[in-house]
Amino acid sequence: MIRSVIENQSPVMIDEEDRYDRLRLIQWWDQNRIRDAKVMVVGAGALGNEVLKNLALLGLGEIHIVDFDFVQTSNLSRSVLFREEHTGRSKAAVAAKMAGELNPDCTIFSHHADVTSDIGLGMVRDVDVVIGCLDNRAARLWVNRMCFKTGTPWVDGGIQEINGVAKVFCPPHGPCYECGMTENDYRLIALRYSCPLLKKEEIQQGRVPTAPTIASIIGGVQVQETLKLLHGLPVAEGAAIVFNGMNNSVYQTQYPLKKDCLSHEAYDDIVEIDFDIESSAQSLFDRLKQLNAFSEEEHLRLVLDRDFVTTVRCYGCDAAIEVHCTRSKVAADLAVCRECQQPMAVAMVHEVEEGTGNSQLSLATLGVPRYDIVKIESELERRYVLLRSSREDANSLNRHSFQRDNNGNGR
Ligand SMILES: [Zn+2]
Ligand SMILES: [Zn+2]
Structure with missing residues (x-):
């Protein structure tokens, strides 16, 4: 059904059959940009689930999910895409399948892989935005360097208990994640690697207490900043958006640009x-x-x-x-x-x-x-x-790639 409403003297057509109708009513919204966009989501935990849910609802064209972990029962309290029968299966594969069911317009690739060892820089260069949903500093630092090498904007998120933070970085300009790192951050990364022969399963950081509510809030902020990036709107570049859930305060703090920061090497030519x-x-x-x-x-x-x-x-x-x-x-x-x-x-x-x-x-x-x-x-x-x-191998390497068939059904 199509009806028109008068808004600011100009008629706006409302098409109830159009899935994205209410989004298109937002003045600056360009659904075609979102359809044509490519985004990589690194981490399919509590935050990653919320981010992927939002991207799928928005009809984001091409989504790559990177995670090497498997679904555990303890994930079910904070992960909207996971079900009890998914325990033991690849988080990336399950998230791709379930997000694809939310919206078959999205082409979703899962990469059951470790971002620090298995993902080529070409893949990062090919996407418009990387969204970090990670639980440790070492992986964030790695993603930061990948993004600055390839000139890809990235939006980091972190949550603990009912507090959280989202950060936006826009290479080649401005401060990066490493610019904001303190001596203590470096110490904690060194600690993580102090026993160099431990495998990644063993050095995975301890269980961080988090609630699904803060994952929704920070995941929401991450996707909103991504939308602004895709539309060329101003973003909180080089800044942290901090949400304190106990007293409901939100503030934004700008990072300094560190002169001798090692992350700013751009791969050009x-x-x-x-x-x-x-x-x-x-x-x-x-x-x-x-x-x-x-x-x-x-x-x-x-x-x-x-x-x-x-x-x-x-x-x-x-x-x-x-x-x-x-x-x-x-x-x-x-x-x-x-x-x-x-x-x-x-x-x-x-x-x-x-x-x-x-x-x-x-x-x-x-x-x-x-x-x-x-x-x-x-x-x-x-x-x-x-x-x-x-390139083709990189995609076929996705042991659990999920794509629409010709009828628009997921497989
Ligand atoms: Zn830096
Ligand atoms: Zn010996």
């Missing part, structure tokens, strides 16, 4: 090539020289974003074991020496030079995820290289 991460670093060097990205005489090195462990060595008896994998993939049983039960130390490298033994390792072994942007340096210059052929 990106070279795009077809290259598979199962190929070696040396073949990447060779290819870049063939393409004249570097001259034949230059000695190249691949700068690694992740700690690459070469050896694990015992503090006590000096026994050493060759490893060759990223720190997050080192087996947990290597934390203690088998000979003398002393703790083991790791030897790590952060770059791979042309012509060395490590250059024969595949990019995947060196910890480079699919569809990543890698940094290659010589003594003369530096190039950022997008490993493009993996």
